[in-house]
Structures are given as C-alpha cells and as structure tokens.
Amino acid sequence: MWELIYQYIQDTKKNNNEEGLLNAYKIASVYAEHPKNFKYADSALNIAKKSQNAKLLTIAYLNRGIIYMDESKHQKALDDILIANQYSIKIDDEYFNNKTKYYMAQNKIYLGLYEEANLELNSCMIFFKDNLNNSNYGKDYQQFYIYSMMSYIDTNTRIGKQIENTKLIKEIIYYLKKNKLDNYIPYFISSEGTDAYYSGNYHLAITKLSQALRLYNDYWPHFVEVFYLGMSNWKLGKKEVAVKYFEEIDKDYNETQKLDPQFRTAYELLIKYNDSIGNRDKQLDYINKLMKLDRSYEKNYKYLYTKINKEYDTKKLILEKNEIESSLKTQRTIISTILLLTILATLFFWNRYNSLQKKYKEKFEEIISIKHKKVNEVNKELASEIEDKKSSISFFKPENSFDLEFYNKIPGLNPLIVENILNKLEHFEKENKFLDNQVSKTLLSEILNTNPTYLSRIINVYKGKNVSIYINDLRLEYIIDLMKNDAKYLNMDVKELALLSGFTNTQNFSDNFQRKFEIKPSYFIKMMKENIKTSSL
Template sequence: MKTLKKREKKYFNLLLFNILIFLLGASFRQQEDNSSKKIDFESLRNKISVISKDRKQAFYLTQKYIELAKKNNQVEEVITGYGFATTYAPDSEKAKYGDSLIIESVKTKDNRYIGMAYASAANANFKNYDYKKALEMAIIADDYLKNDTSKEFAYEGLFTIARLKNKIGDNIEAQKIANEIYEYYKWKKEKKNTADIRSSYIYTLNTLIRINSAINNFGQNTILLKEGYSFIENNQDVAFYLADFISSDAFNEYSQRKYSSAIEKLEKSLILYNDSDNHFYEKFYLGMCYWKLEDDERALPFFQEIIDDYKKTGKISLEFRPSFEFFIDYYKKKGNREKQLISVDELLQYEKKFKEEQNNIAQKLKTDYDEKRLVEEKENLLSDRKKERWSFISVGILGIIAATGFFMYQNKKNKSLQQAIQADVAEELDNTESSGIGDKDKEEIPSLKTTIIYEKEENNPSEIAPEEEIPIVYSLQNQQKNNPLEIDYEAYLPINKHTVKQLLKSLADFEKSNKYLASDLRLNTLAEKFNTNDKYLSRVIKIKTGKNFNNYISDLRFAHLESILKSDTDFKEKKIKEIAKYLGFGTPEFFATAFKEKYGKTPREYFENPDL
C-alpha cells in the first residue's frame, strides 16, 4: 500500500513537473512572441552586411530576416528581405526571389518600391542569363524611377540597361551610362556615406571597369582599380565585392593580353567567392586564357563545364560563344572529324537561337529605351521652351503691373493733383470708348486664354509624331467614361505603359492579319513572337477583352466563321473536320465542343444540315 502511495506521489510529482515545464515554455514562447514584435531589423541588416563576404551565411540570415518580417507583418521589411535575397541567394534562385519582391512591392502602390523591385528582379534575371526578361524588367524599373527626385533610385533600372548594352556589343553607349552612374555614386558617398551608397558605388565602379576593358580604355581603369581596392580595404562592409573586383581586374588584364596575370587573379577570385554559384564568367575567361596560351588541355574542362550546363539548362551568356568555337578547333587539331562536325552543329544551333535573341534585345533596347529616351528629351526641351516663353510673358505682365503700381503710387503721393488727374483720366476714357481705340489696345496684350492658344500653334505638328492609335475594341474593364478610345494604363499595372501599347499593337496586327487561324496556337509561343512573357500577354488579353487566352482565340475564330458564312453560304457544306482544320482547331472533336459552348448547339444543329 505504501509502495502504491509512493508511486502515486512520484507520478503526481512528475505530472506537476511536466505541467510546470509546459507553463514555463508557454510563458517563454509568449515572451518570445512579444519580443519578436520589437525585432531590431536594423541590427539584422547590419549583421547581414558584416558577413556579406560569406554569401552562404548572408543568405541564411536573409531567409531568417524574411521569415521574421512576415511573421510580424512588416511589409517594408519583407520587401527589404527579398531585396537581400536577390543579391545573396544562389544564382538559380535569384529570379524566384525577384518575382516575390515585385509581388510584395506592388501591394504598396508606391512607385519607388515597385521600381526598385523591378530593378532588383532585372539584375537577378541578368545574372541568370535571361537577358530578355532582364531587359523587360529594367525598362519597367526605369519608367517607375527615372523621374524620382533621388538620383540613386533613378539609376537602378538604367544600370541593367547599361550592362545589357555591353552584352550585345554596344559598349560605347554602355560606357557613357555606366560612367555617369559611377560619377554620381562617387559624389554621393561623400555626401551620404551609408552602407547602401557604398555598396552601389563599388558595384558600379566594378561594372565600369569591365565595360572599359571591352573598349580598351585601360588608362581610366588603372585609376579605377587603385581607387576600388583602396575603398574595399577601408570599408569592410563591401568586402563581399572583393572577389568580383579581382575578377574585373583579371578581365582588364586579359583584354591587354596579359594572360598569365589574368589566370592568377581569376583563380584567386574563385577561392574568395566561397559559395555554391557556378561562376562561369571566371571559368570562361580561365579557359580563354589557357586557349590563348595554347594550353588546350587545361582550357578544355572550363569550356566543357559551360557547354554541359547549357545543354542541361538551355541558358548561357551571350559572351560565351567562343566556347563552341574552342571545341571545333580542338577536335580539328585532334583529327576527330565526327566530334568536330558535332561541335559545328552545336554552334549553328546556338547561332540560330541566340543571334535572334540578341537581335531582339538590340531592337527592344532601340525602340523601348533609345528612341523613347530621345522622344522624352525632345518633349522636355519643348516643355522648357514653353516655360521660357511663359517666363517672358510673365515678366511683361509683371512689368505692366509694376508700372501701373508706380503710377498709382505717384498719384496718391501727389494729392494736390489727384482731382485734376482723375478728371483727365475720366475724360480720356470717355474719348477712348467713343473712338474704339481702347479695344484695339487691349488686344495687343494677349489674355491667358489667347496665350495658351498661341503656344499650341507655335508647336509644329510635324515635329512630334502623334501616338499611333490602336484600332481595337476595348472591354468594359478598360473603357473611359469620357473617351472610349483612351486606355487606362493603370489597369495593366505592373506592366509599364510602353509595353502595354506595344502588346496592344501586336494583338491588333495579329487580329487584322487573321493569324489566329494558325493551328496549335499557344500562349507561350505567341508571347515569344510578341517579344514578351506569357504572364504579361495573358494579363493584357484579359484586361482588353475580359477573356482568357483560349476563349479569346476561339471567339476570334468563330467571328471569322460567321463572316465567311455571310459571304459564302456554301462554306457550311464542308465537312466538320475541314472547317475545324481551316479555323485552326486541333481536332474536329475540340471544334465541336468549343462550338457548342459558344452557340449552345452542335455544328450540325446550327447549320441545320444533317449531312454535316
């Protein structure tokens, strides 16, 4: 009995202990939850900055940062966390975090947040060799940020544009943009020496060195390299960029045919990176250096790794084209005609795919950035000219007012002549009204309304090409009350205005030329032809028509069918499979299903012809 009581007492004590532990744990969790609400995100940001040299650790802390920010519903901190992730995440994951960054930023409806998000996403896609998407996002970022009062934000989208120009060989223009951005941050760090400014400064300096190397501007690079190494040494929070900086130094050496020195620096940069990224840029130029030194066997593994990754992922830098040429030359020297022929075919396939992509990027840069920028500069000049005219008119009006005030002052001052002057003025006014001269004099000083009309007439319509109107029928979701042809571009956000206009024009051409009759039409293939992505195209179609892609195409085809039936009554005599094929439907069954969904009847019932 005593033993039983001891057991019960022991069991009770154990139960009490467990309850106490549970309560203490609950109390601790509650305290932890309460303290988490007061998380010092600034300290966390500083920790990430301090360990930024170790990208693995920086990314680990970044993930914790995002987790805590979400847990505490700190929207701005979530955005900051995703911004860090586009820098410290492995290259293969950067684009994913860039997309998340855009989604969170759009919720704020703040142009600066949205623009910075697109700029970060552009940079992430650039590093992932998705130049087409990088350009699209960079242009959107530039649209959001270029008019920002703070130049440091205005340059974010423009910076990726400079790097893309470098990739397609437009290095003179790329150097102008990169140099302007570098000079700004060089000045800015003296005025506002924050971690963000220091990071932007060294990053743009690094990129300028690479672009300078491409155009043999080694003189400036000598100065920039000395400046950059000194800055990194004195600012440990940008030590993360040392590996990148040494890599750029190596490229500068390579461009001067100093291959041995370049190899030494490239190998050093690879050791310093200490992360899971592939670093194909450094490996490519290691391969190039060994190839130039005629050490093909040591060059081989670097080029092989790049080609293998391309075959696996379908992605490769436009800069790495010589990798294919190496294998042609290598197998030619080996006398292996079979592998040489395979290498030739691989280069031809690369050329077919990437030459077209390079041309598309060059064309998009020209139309969406270069020409657009020139038009905007022209509009700004015209606006400035108008302001100057208004200033001139304002000065004239102020002069008249001042003169009138002066005479009034003189009249008041000379009280003894006041009655005489009033009598003279009254008499003169009477004479003016009777003679009609006063009206004529009034017309010589243009009114505000007259001046506005005059300013409009001064602008020669031939100087500025009017915006091309897109002949399409807008859905109710995108109609304006006052002007049904006016496009509500805000409805298309986050797609920028210029891209929307381009896609609407492409869709209008697509409809006008009956290209919807093509078989096997898919959203992604049509998006590629329109030089955009499927998400953008789907959104534009949805807002323009209120339909998804499949319904949009089907309705165009059925509208075409109705038009034919009105002009050609014999058309319905064709077999169902012939009509289906003509309209672009994959199978007669798919056509019949879509037909019934549209009209509520089968084709047979609709045509009232049992033989069909």
C-alpha cells in the same frame, strides 16, 4: 537564415506593414532556389500593385527583373526593368533611377553594346560614388558603386580604354582595403588580368586571373576567369591547356543550359581543336551546341535590341529632348530679358548722353556769354569803380551813408576793416596772385595782413563762398579767359592747364571745373575748338 526570413514575413503581415512585407518577400526571392524565387518575387510585386505606390512598384519590378536576369530569362528581365525605370522617373528618385540604369547597362553588355553600356555605367558610378556617405534605409550606395565600377572597367576593356582602368582599379582597391571589403578585391585583380589579355600580355593575364581565382571566397563559378585563362593559353600556343578551361565552361552549360554570349568563342575554338585532332563526335557536338546558342541569342537579341531601342533609349532621348527644349526656352527667355534690358539700358544711356551733351552745350554757351560780358564790360566797370574807390577811400569813416551801409554787413566787424580787406582782395585778384599754388586761407590772410577768421567772414558775405572756393574760382575764371582769348591754350593738355592756373594736380582742377561750370574741361576745350572752326568758315 530562413527562420529569420519567415519570422520577418509573419511580423510584417501581422503589423500590416506593406513596405516591410514587400522587403521580406524580396529578401526571400534572393535566397530561394528556382522556382520558389519567382513565387516570392511575384508576392512582392502583388503587394506593390495593391498599394499603387510608385516607389514600391519600382522596387518590386526591379527585384523580379534582376531574378529573371539571374535565370537568363532576358526578355522578361528587360520588361520588368523597363517598367521599374519608368516608375523611378515618376517618383524622381535618383537612387532607383541609377539602379535601373545599371541593370539596363547589363542588358546592353549582353547584346554586345559596350560603348552604350559604358556611358550608362559611367553615369551610375559617379552617382553612387558621390552618395557613398548616404545611409538611407534600403539603399545600398556602396554596393552599387562597386558593381557599377566593376562593369564600367569591364566595358572600358572591351572598347580599348585599358589605360583608364589602371587608375580606376587602383582607386577602387584602395577604397576596398580602407573599408575592409577585401572580398571584392579579387574581382578587380581579375579585371587587371582581362586588361592584360586585351593588351596582348598573355603571361601577365594568366598570373592575374589565376591569382583572382585563388582569392575568391564565394559560391560563384567565375567563368570569366576560366574563359580568359583558356584564351590566354590558346594565344600562347598551349592549346591542350586552353581546351581544358573551355571544357569547364561546356560542363557548366550542360548542367545549367545557360551561357553568356561572350563565351561563344570557346565553342568556336573547341570545334577547331577537335577538327585538328580528328575527333568528329566532339566536333559535331560542339557545332550543334553553338548553333543552338546562336538561335537563342539571335532570338533574344532581336527582342532585347528592339525593346531597349524603342522603350528605353528612345524614351530617354525624348526626355533629353524635352529637357534641352525646356533649357533652350529658359535660355531664350533669359537672352530676351538680357536683350530687352540691354536695349533699355542703351536707350537710357543714349538719352542720358544726349541730355548731357545738350546740357554741356548750354553750359558752354552760358560760360562764353558770361565771360564775354565780364571781359568786355564787367571788368571795365569794376576797374572804374576800383579806381574811384582808391582815390576816395581811406581808413577813416566813409564819406557817405551808402558806403557805410555797404561795408557794415558783418555784425561786430568794423566797416573800415571790411573796406580795407575788400580793396586788398581786388588788388590780389588784379595781380593774379591766386596763381600761386601755395595760396591758402592762412597764406592769404598773411598777405592781406588780417586774421583768417575776419577773412573768411568777409569773403563769405561779399563773395558768397568760402576762401578755398573763392581762390579756385579765380583760377578757373583766369584759365577760361586765356582759353577764350588765345587758341594756343586749347592745344595744351589738362595737366598743363591745371598747373598754369595754380592747381596742384589735374584731378583737383577737373573736379573744381566741373563743380563751377557743370562741364568737363575736356568737353569745354572740344567745344571751343569747334566754335573757333565754325566761326572761321
């Protein structure tokens, strides 16, 4: 292994590959024993500082912080991880940002801040899981998905969320088996054991924890399993067995002078047990060790807690505050824009409504005025003219040149035929035959005993419209006269008025009414009612 590492270092130096050399020193720092591991970590950091590359600085500070954590140098570890976190924010790299967040969570676990760590780890786990298919060089999404899941499950256990863990453990074990990562499975069997312990199922806890220890195939001591096996046996009243497990933890402490704060209870129970059997020497030894541990932990706690609170959580809150303020500013801009558009739209539609009301009122007055003239004057004039024509018109040549000129407006069409059809149309109008909803161009030509082509041309020239509009206009004028002269028709609904005037359906009636009068029939009725009410005052 070291031959490859040395070769890697030499090759990257030769090629002046800063990032490659930093990575080579990073690998060396992971595999080297203390204190050489720090030497390689410092070399990697020096390269990053020389380059002033924020990404390399993130990697180097984080790497040294992790090594400090492994050596239980928690204060120095936190300093480096905080710096790495700030650089990761600068380069806007989600991978390194979540990786530093993961290690910040480990510091919070050390402090016993399980709920805070749980939130950080949940965020990390989701990020790494969502990016499992990414294969960027130097970024191990899979490994940190497993690590963050492991720690997230552990913090769930500590804050009483064991039920959630059942699903998570099933999910991760399935993933590990699918991807042939069986070496990680014992860690999650151990999590099942720890959950069982906190759920009060001590027999199951012993079974799972023992199974995990048998399945591990690595060089780690796995004192978490040892500790909880001791605790489970103690809860079952097997104190002698429990003490054997606790003594294994003490043995490691004697060799390394390192102890995870979560194992503190082991010393409390060793003191209690030796007091019960009268072994004062061991009892005193454990008391001294516990006091030393407490002093060390208290010192670390004050520094770490203040540092995390001041330089990480507070900055994170400020960042969140700025993001929220920015979001609120954007939101306010959007709301203001929407409000402005709403006001403009309201003004537009209000003006349009008022314009329509004004227009409708004008059209109404125009209709009343025209119909009044037609009913009281025009109809009388037309009736007189029709009677005169009836007494003088025959199907022979007209009596004067004026009549000839009047009926001779359609080239190729005999004026006598034109006169005949116009007379019949007057009779058709007078008899209100247009009220038959079956009347069409074809039926009307049959009624008038002419062909549809002649009829269309005559109506076009002398009425100024096509046959369909001509018939519909007669119907509309008829219903207008009824509504104007008899208020009972104003109390009918539009459907009744449509049928009464010869239309087959309401829509056709309304469309034609608005076409001809540029006003809705409902509005005309409303204005008629108001007009009658005003007139009666």
